[in-house]
Amino acid sequence: MPQLTVIDQIWMLICAALVFTMQLGFTSLEAGITRSKNTINVAMKNATDLVISVAAFWLVGYSLMYGDSFYGLVGLDTFALYEYGSSSEIIIFFFQAMFCATAVTLMSGAVAERLRYRGFIFIAMIISLVIYPLFGHWAWHTDNSQQGWLAALGFYDYAGSTVVHSLGGWVALAAVIVIGPRQQRFNKNGEVNQFSSHNLAISLLGTLLLWLGWFGFNGGSNFTFNEQSVIAVVNTLLGGTAGGCAVLSSLLKNRNVKIHPTMLLNGCLAGLVSVTAGANVLSSWGAIFMGGIGGYVMISVSRLLVYMKIDDAVDAIAVHLGAGCWGTLGLVLISPFQPALAHWDALEQFAIQCIGVIVCGLWAFGVSFLALHAINRFTPLRVTPVAERMGLNITEHGAPTELHDFMDFLHQQTIHEDLSLRANIDPFSEIGVIAEKYNQVLDKLQQTVTQSNVILQSVADPIIAFKPNDLIVVSVNKATKRLFGYGLEEMLNKPITQLVSAEKMNTLLKRKINTKYEEIEGRRADGKKLLLEVSLAKTALTKNNYYTLILKDISERKEKELQVLNAKQQAENTLEKLQSMQNHLVQTEKLAALGQLVAGIAHEVNTPLGIAVTTASHINGEINQIIGDYSSGELTEEVFNEGLNKIQESVQLLLKNANRASQLIRSFKTVAVDQTNAERRLFKLQSYLEDILDSLRPNFRKTNIIITVQCDDAIELDSYPGLLAQIITNLLMNSLIHGFEPDQHGKIVLEVNRKGATHITLLYKDNGKGISLDIIPHIYEPFYTTRRGKGGSGLGLHIVHNLVVGPLGGQIETLTPDQGAAFLITLPMSVP
Secondary structure (H helix, E strand, C coil): CCCCCHHHHHHHHHHHHHHHHHHHHHHHHHHHHCCHHHHHHHHHHHHHHHHHHHHHHHHHHHHHHHCCEECCCEECCCHHHCCCCCHHHHHHHHHHHHHHHHHHHHHHHHCCCCECHHHHHHHHHHHHHHHHHHHHHHHHCCCCCCCCHHHHHCCCCCCCHHHHHHHHHHHHHHHHHHHCCCCCCECCCCCECCCCCCCHHHHHHHHHHHHHHHHHHHHCCCCCCCHHHHHHHHHHHHHHHHHHHHHHHHHHCCCCCCCCHHHHHHHHHHHHHHHHCCCCCCCHHHHHHHHHHHHHHHHHHHHHHHHCCCCCCCCHHHHHHHHHHHHHHHHHHCHHHCHHHCCCCHHHHHHHHHHHHHHHHHHHHHHHHHHHHHHHHHCCCECCHHHHHHCHHHHHHCCCCHHHHHHHHHHHHHHHCECCCCCCCCCCCCCHHHHHHHHHHHHHHHHCHHHHHHHHCCCCCCEEEECCCCCEEEEECHHHHHHHCCCHHHHCCCEHHHCECHHHHHHHHHCCCCEEEEEEEEECCCCCEEEEEEEEEEEECCCCEEEEEEEEECHHHHHHHHHHHHHHHHHHHHHHHHHHHHHHHHHHHHHHHHHHHHHHHHHHHHHHHHHHHHHHHHHHHHHHHHHHHHHHCCCCHHHHHHHHHHHHHHHHHHHHHHHHHHHHHHHHHHHHHHHHHCCCEEEEHHHHHHHHHHHHHHHHCCCEEEEEEECCCCCEEEECHHHHHHHHHHHHHHHHHHHCCCCCEEEEEEEEEEECCCEEEEEEEECCCCCCCCCHHHCCCCCCCCCCCCCCCCCHHHHHHHHHHCCCCCEEEEECCCCCCEEEEEEECECC
């Protein structure tokens, strides 16, 4: 087994994947050429041969083909690929498994439309387990000194014109001979019936997919990426092109001959098969020559098979067997023109190539022919005549396609409500009898239309039938007379526009489709207007086409809907007013908190200011006393020094109280301005919390509550300080009001910690009375309070929650400690 470089391994994987796409190509090609009633069966066979061939090649095929050779006849080791070898061996197994799948699938198209699915499985197993791996060993096993016996003779087949394609063609020939031609393919007078194809466009797509896969088929057969690989890919392109050109040239000679698409497709495939044996050594001219002759060979073999009344559904035998043999033998015939093959002795090599082709035919055809005869004696390979007529989709897989077409017809008839439509009866279709009976039912239905009028007269909703060209009413039921107040004679043969709005009716008719649940205005005989719900449908019978109009009076319902709509609008207006009032109350709560702050600061500032005024008055008196003593000449040094000492003490007291007042005013200004402006800025959190506490200390001065802050002074927030001040204020006042009894000793802690690089946590906790568990679910609801009538508004924590999760972009969680209340607030250091 050759050892591949990394580049070679990548190349081989790509080529193996391309060969895999050939399964898609064969499926599309065969499904498109065969009749629609067998397409699913064809696709199933292609999927099945892939599964069986890969499994069989893994189990024994790879071992028989590439194991250590026993006298050049068979490999005898590595069964079931018990252990993976090197990566090179794994890739080569993958690549060769795709070749095995290709050899098996060549047969599926030839026997299409008549072979039992179970019989196909048997054939696929025979090819995968015996026929392909043994012949592949003879022709391609060259790793050890003991080569396959054909390889030892010098048999040359680069990528499998014989090993893969001729082999598959021989098996296909044996299969079609054993199971026979399709019904009505050949008439008794010798005429050949050309069956219609399901979708030749899909076949074209399949051919192109095969062509694409062939690049990997030939390009990877060298097991390495080198110049020969590139030559093989280009020759593959040229060979397929030449095969197609050969078919065109042969058919265009006669102007009266129509070029059937399958001939062009098969010509390209024959050209590809022809260059496969020597794709790596042919020159461009050689590839053109081989592919062109391959196209002519395919045409000749195809005509021969028809002459012999051998039915190949997709001409797989002509393409793969005929062109495969030519590709293997013709390579030697043009060898004098190929520098890479000049060392061959042409006659000797031709004899060796002939041996390989003959051995392949005897082996593949002989084994498969005998095996199929034996299988056919125990279980019939061919489906029954009835099953073949109905199609293998339904008989083999329970999946008809003609039935789908018939159901589609029923669907279209339901949409258009056109009873004049008839199902097309195909005598070769599996549902021909059903379609014929259905058409008989439709004929009978037309005869009973008149009888249905009796039923229509008992319907509660008004029904009007009118002609589409002049809108003349041809039929009404009793409910119509009751609704509009007209007599029967007053409505029949009169335009329907006297009953309903002409403008709306014209709009509905212009749509040319059935209309349901449209609203239209009607007029009673007494002039009263009605609001009606209308359904309009077009009905087509054999002789007369007309529209049916079904009406329902919805005037009362619409009036009630209007009442409901007005009530809804009133409710929405009331809700808007309530929301406005709530917003006003929230703003009032904020201002009230600010008012408490102002009152506390005013009271707190008043004390140092009063002391300052008294001290200033005392200083002024001392100064006047000194001035009076000085003016009267009674000022002594002792009196002067004593006066100066008093003044100095008074000034120090004055400065102390003035500074205190200044600090209080500064804290108040910082917090109050932030709360009123709500502007975003960068600020130090620790100092700002201290400012908040300073502004609130007047409220706690007469209490026994101690407030402490634990915060790293390096923490900075890019946020809204005013909103944060509002939150802290509300929490502190909430603790003051709800958490502690008067004169109760207590403690409040604000603990700030970093949470990662982008967030902080602020733990607010007190050791007061705490919050009852039944209250916790409601504490953030607006207006919910346990102190209603005692100064509680129920908006404090509601505002806290809205500010945290709203503009500050954070989260708040209510904790339940053993004592007191606690809130954990998570905030981003930079608000979104």
